[in-house]
Amino acid sequence: MKRTAVSLGVCWLVLIFPMTVLADLTIEITKGVDNPTRIGISPITRDGRSLPEDVSKIVSEDLQRSGLFRPIPKEDMLSFPSTVKEVYYRDWRILGAEYLVVGKTTLRDEVYQITFSLVEVHSSRVVFTKVVKGSNNQLRDLAHYISDEVYQAVTGIPGAFSTRVAYVSALPSNGKMQFKLMVADVDGARERLLLESKQPIMSPAWSPDAKELVYVSFETGRPAIFRQNLATAAREQLTNFRGLNGAPDWSPDGRTLALVLSKDGNPEIYTFDLQSRKFTRRTQHFAIDTEPNWTPDGRALIFTSDRGGSPQIYKLTIATGGVERLTFTGSYNARPRLAKDGRTLVMVHRNNGKFHIASQDLVTGDLRVLTQTYLDESPTVAPNGAMLLYATKKGNKGVLAAVSLDAGVKFLLPARHGDVREPAWSPK
Amino acid sequence: MLGGRVTSYSIAILVSLALHSFVIFLLVSHWGAEKTPRKAVPPKYVQAKLIQLEEKAKPRPEAKPKPKPKPEVKPKPKPEPKPKPKPKPEVKPKPKPEVKPELKQDSQQLAKDLASALASEEEFLVAENDEQLTSSYSAYIFERVAANWNRPPSARREMEVDLQIQLVPTGQVISVVVIKSSGSGAFDRSAEQAVHKVGRFEKLQELPSRVFEQNFRQLRLVFRPDDLRL
Numbered sequence: 163m164k165r166t167a168v169s170l171g172v173c174w175l176v177l178i179f180p181m182t183v184l185a186d187l188t189i190e191i192t193k194g195v196d197n198p199t200r201i202g203i204s205p206i207t208r209d210g211r212s213l214p215e216d217v218s219k220i221v222s223e224d225l226q227r228s229g230l231f232r233p234i235p236k237e238d239m240l241s242f243p244s245t246v247k248e249v250y251y252r253d254w255r256i257l258g259a260e261y262l263v264v265g266k267t268t269l270r271d272e273v274y275q276i277t278f279s280l281v282e283v284h285s286s287r288v289v290f291t292k293v294v295k296g297s298n299n300q301l302r303d304l305a306h307y308i309s310d311e312v313y314q315a316v317t318g319i320p321g322a323f324s325t326r327v328a329y330v331s332a333l334p335s336n337g338k339m340q341f342k343l344m345v346a347d348v349d350g351a352r353e354r355l356l357l358e359s360k361q362p363i364m365s366p367a368w369s370p371d372a373k374e375l376v377y378v379s380f381e382t383g384r385p386a387i388f389r390q391n392l393a394t395a396a397r398e399q400l401t402n403f404r405g406l407n408g409a410p411d412w413s414p415d416g417r418t419l420a421l422v423l424s425k426d427g428n429p430e431i432y433t434f435d436l437q438s439r440k441f442t443r444r445t446q447h448f449a450i451d452t453e454p455n456w457t458p459d460g461r462a463l464i465f466t467s468d469r470g471g472s473p474q475i476y477k478l479t480i481a482t483g484g485v486e487r488l489t490f491t492g493s494y495n496a497r498p499r500l501a502k503d504g505r506t507l508v509m510v511h512r513n514n515g516k517f518h519i520a521s522q523d524l525v526t527g528d529l530r531v532l533t534q535t536y537l538d539e540s541p542t543v544a545p546n547g548a549m550l551l552y553a554t555k556k557g558n559k560g561v562l563a564a565v566s567l568d569a570g571v572k573f574l575l576p577a578r579h580g581d582v583r584e585p586a587w588s589p590k
Numbered sequence: 591m592l593g594g595r596v597t598s599y600s601i602a603i604l605v606s607l608a609l610h611s612f613v614i615f616l617l618v619s620h621w622g623a624e625k626t627p628r629k630a631v632p633p634k635y636v637q638a639k640l641i642q643l644e645e646k647a648k649p650r651p652e653a654k655p656k657p658k659p660k661p662e663v664k665p666k667p668k669p670e671p672k673p674k675p676k677p678k679p680e681v682k683p684k685p686k687p688e689v690k691p692e693l694k695q696d697s698q699q700l701a702k703d704l705a706s707a708l709a710s711e712e713e714f715l716v717a718e719n720d721e722q723l724t725s726s727y728s729a730y731i732f733e734r735v736a737a738n739w740n741r742p743p744s745a746r747r748e749m750e751v752d753l754q755i756q757l758v759p760t761g762q763v764i765s766v767v768v769i770k771s772s773g774s775g776a777f778d779r780s781a782e783q784a785v786h787k788v789g790r791f792e793k794l795q796e797l798p799s800r801v802f803e804q805n806f807r808q809l810r811l812v813f814r815p816d817d818l819r820l
Contacts, residue, residue, distance in 0.1 A: 186754065186810040189728050193817050194739030194784070230743060260740070260783060282779065284786035285766070289779070318744030318776030548743065568743070568819070 198232040199316055200258050201225060202283075205242050206265035206276060213267060214298055217276065220305035221263065221312070224323045224349060227564075228313060228548070229571025234259055246279050246288055254283045261289075263312055272297060278308055280315055289315050302351060322544040323348065326588040327551060328356075328366040328375055329562060333580030343377060345392065348544075348587070350575055356390060357397075365584060369412050372588045376400070376410040376419060387421060400434065409453050413460050420444075420454035420463050431465055431478065444478060445485070451476075453497050458504045464488065466496040475509060489522060491529045497540060501547040506567060508532075508541040508550055519552050521567060532565045533572070542587040543567075551575075551585040723797060724805045730793050731809070739784035741815055742776040749774065750814045751781045757809065759802050761794035769810070781813040 203225075206218045218236075225231035240253040244266040254262050265278035279291040292311060296304045303324065310321030331342045343357040343366060357363060361380035368375060376389050382399075385407045390397040401407040405424035412419055419434040423441070431445040431454045445451040449469035456463055462479045469476075475489040475498045489495040494512030501508065504524075511520035511529070516536040522529045533552065541552045547567060554563050556574065560581035565572045575582075752770035755763055766785045771778050794806055 186808050187724065187728065187805045188810040188812060189731055189735075191732060191735050191739060191781070191784070191811055191813045192815060193736040194741045194780075194813075194815055195737065196743075197740050199740060260787070282783065282786075284783055284789070314776075316776060316779075317742045318774050319742075 198230055200234065200260050201231050201312070201316075202234045202239065202254050202257065202259040202262040204239065204244065204262065204264045205236065206267060206278070207244065208267040208269055208274075213274070213301060215301035215305065217267075217301060217305040217308070218263075218265070220302060220349075221309045224306060224309035225313065227349065227573065229566055229573075230313075230317055245277075246281060246291070249281060251283055251286050259283045261312070261316060263308070265308070274298070274301060274304065276304055276308070278311075280312055302347065306347070306349075317548075319548055320546045322546040322548065322587075325545060325590060326372070327542075327562075327585050328368065328377075328588070329553075329582055329585045330363050330366065331580045331582050332362075332560075343375075345375075356392070356395070365409050366586045367411050368586055368588050370414055370416045370589055372590045375586075376412060378408050378410070387419075411455050411463075413456050414458055415460050420456060422452045422454065431463060433480075444480070444483070455499050457500055458502050464498045464500060464507070466498060475507065488524065489529075490527075491522075495520075499541055499543055499550075501543045501567070502545060503547055506543070506547060508543055508567075510539055510541065519550065519565065521550075532567070533563070535563065538563075540584045542585050544587050545589050551587055553583045553585060720798075720801050720804070723801050727794060727797060727801075727806065731791055731811075734788045734791060735784050735811065738787040739813065740780055741818070742774075742780050744774060745777050745780070745815055745818060746820050747815060747818050749777050750812060751778045753781055753785065753811045753813070755785055755809050755811060757791065757794065757806055759795065759797075759799060761791035763789060763791070772813075777813075781811070784813075785811065 203218045203222045206221075207213065222233040222236075226233050234257050238257060240256070241248075241250055243249045243262075243264050245264060249262065249264060260283055262281045262283055263278060264281065265276050268275045268277075273295055274297070275293060275295045277291065277293050280289040281287070282289055290311070294304050294307050306321075306323040309323040313319070313321035313323065325348045326345055327348055328343065328345045331344055333340045333342070338360060339362075341359045341361065341363045342355055343363050344353055345356055346353040356375070357377075357379070359379060359381050361383075363380075364378040364385075366375050366377040373393065374389060374391050376387060378385050379388050380386075382402070384404075386399055387401040387407050387410050388397050388399050400410075400419070401421070401423070403423050403425040406422055406429050408422045408429075410419050410421045413433075417436055419436065421432055421434060422429050423432050424430070426443070428448060429450045429452050430443055430447070431451050433442045433444055434440070435442075444463065445465070445467075447467065447469050449467055451465055451467045451469070454463045454465040457477075461481065462477055464475055464477050466473050467476050468474075470487065472493045473496045474487055475495050477486045477488050478484070479486075488498075488507065489509070492511055492513060494510075494517075496510050498507055498509045500506070507522045507524055509520060509522070510517050511531060512518075513520075513531055517538055518531045518536070519533045519538045519541045520529055520531045532550075533554070535554045535556075538552050538554045541550050543550045549564055549566050549571070551562055551564050553560055555561070560583045562575040562582050562585050563572065564575065749772045750770070751768060751772040754765075754767045754769045756765040758764055763785055766782050768778050768782065794802065797806065
């Protein structure tokens with residue numbers, strides 16, 4: 163009898179017990195740190211032989227320059243693994259590495275093939291292994307590709323190391339200025355001359371496929387807009403109006419240019435259909451309207467106008483012709499460029515008589531001054547929206563500088579001879 | 591097993607009824623609460639709580655279930671068995687002169703009551719102590735993980751990743767599993783990496799094994815940055 167009761171009780175207990183096991187204790191982690199990621203980039207070689215370009219060094223410098231990584235110097239490394247199997251994780255934990263890149267090259271028929279892996283050091287886990295191929299003079303591209311892949315996996319943002327920059331340099335020669343339109347890798351390497359002229363060159367802008375440029379050249383004696391193919395160097399003059407022909411910007415679909423013409427009296431925004439060759443006037447105002455820039459959806463243009471008494475940024479919706487003012491902070495905001503998110507506006511902003519680069523969140527309206535140098539101009543945003551380039555003065559020389567959109571990273575681009583100005587970051 | 595006379599059945603039925611009602615009672619009173627996930631809101635102080643514990647220890651006997659009517663315990667000679675709302679003096683047996691002349695049985699009863707009161711007091715204190723330990727050590731885990739959580743620049747305030755981690759009593763992390771992804775590989779990895787970087791929560795060794803087993807053998811960590819600008 164008693165046994166019956168006891169066994170019943172036990173049965174119940176057995177039934178009840180697993181149900182009374184409590185839910186896991188939950189701890190919310192609401193804070194963290196935002197330090198650069200410590201990463202090791204093990205030398206990438208071909209069976210111990212060095213490559214014509216030091217690929218791992220390029221990757222290391224790319225990542226370092228982004229400000230989001232702190233690569234481990236090669237001298238500090240305890241081992242040089244080239245495959246995941248060769249990684250001795252403790253070596254890298256000691257160095258404080260969070261991630262490690264290993265890679266191995268093979269050469270066959272003049273084609274280099276790099277197999278590279280990103281490894282998480284603390285969990286000893288492979289994030290990815292990828293293969294990339296290219297010829298001898300594409301090794302830099304392969305390196306930038308590796309940087310892009312690593313950057314994206316760790317930061318969650320697409321990399322922009324494979325992009326290029328167009329800019330204008332001015333160099334005095336024989337007492338006269340010599341203007342050059344240049345294109346280079348975003349790290350400054352592989353600089354290439356596109357056009358040389360004794361007359362000013364201005365406002366380079368990229369086609370959305372990054373294969374062509376439009377720019378203003380004074381070579382005919384007055385400003386005219388030209389279009390030039392990068393691969394073939396073929397060029398074509400697009401405008402030849404009296405007065406101002408300037409500030410071209412290519413639409414995201416590649417079919418239309420926005421530009422400024424003063425043929426009807428004062429500077430107004432026009433669009434130019436590259437197919438039909440038709441110009442359409444978009445603004446009608448006695449004030450100056452200039453520096454148009456397409457929104458990423460191609461439906462609107464933002465531009466600078468002094469119609470309100472001081473230079474401010476406005477937005478023109480193409481379909482309706484409606485104009486809306488975007489900036490209200492300060493008495494000078496000009497040269498607008500929209501990041502690809504369509505939300506972050508960067509511009510030249512005057513603050514206490516100094517010209518800085520500022521960004522404004524178009525949703526919240528928050529304005530942040532990103533630079534401390536003065537006479538900053540011509541901001542251009544990287545396609546991934548993480549950084550922008552601008553022109554500034556160092557001494558009395560024009561140089562290019564970069565700043566991250568959160569203002570956390572700033573650096574000057576390697577100084578070249580002469581003045582460098584008007585950078586334009588390629589869209590891809 | 592259930593063979594025998596009618597009487598044995600009736601006892602079994604009684605037992606079964608009692609157990610059923612017990613289960614129903616559990617379901618009604620206690621059970622619902624257990625299913626909701628317990629959140630350890632990490633306090634910003636660690637030691638303050640432990641000091642408070644000492645002070646709080648004595649004057650808190652309200653929570654105890656009292657099996658006996660109180661008047662016997664009371665030093666005041668009140669005959670009617672009116673249940674007292676304030677059971678305070680009970681914990682501290684004040685040997686007032688009135689108590690002495692009472693019967694031996696009564697003093698025995700008193701001692702028994704006192705013992706059971708102390709026992710449940712002890713139980714309560716242990717539970718409270720466990721709770722405070724849990725919250726202190728949760729705060730410790732919070733600090734360690736937060737100090738090692740390097741958020742990617744793509745992290746945004748509304749993102750959230752839930753991890754389930756398993757620990758051994760040395761504090762060593764033996765497994766980290768994403769149970770609810772944020773949708774961003776980089777964000778998820780940053781959270782996992784924060785735990786891996788800590789590697790071992792050394793201080794958890796100090797915990798009584800009971801508390802460790804109850805709360806820290808398996809944990810859920812919810813990563814939700816609220817200190818980001820965006």
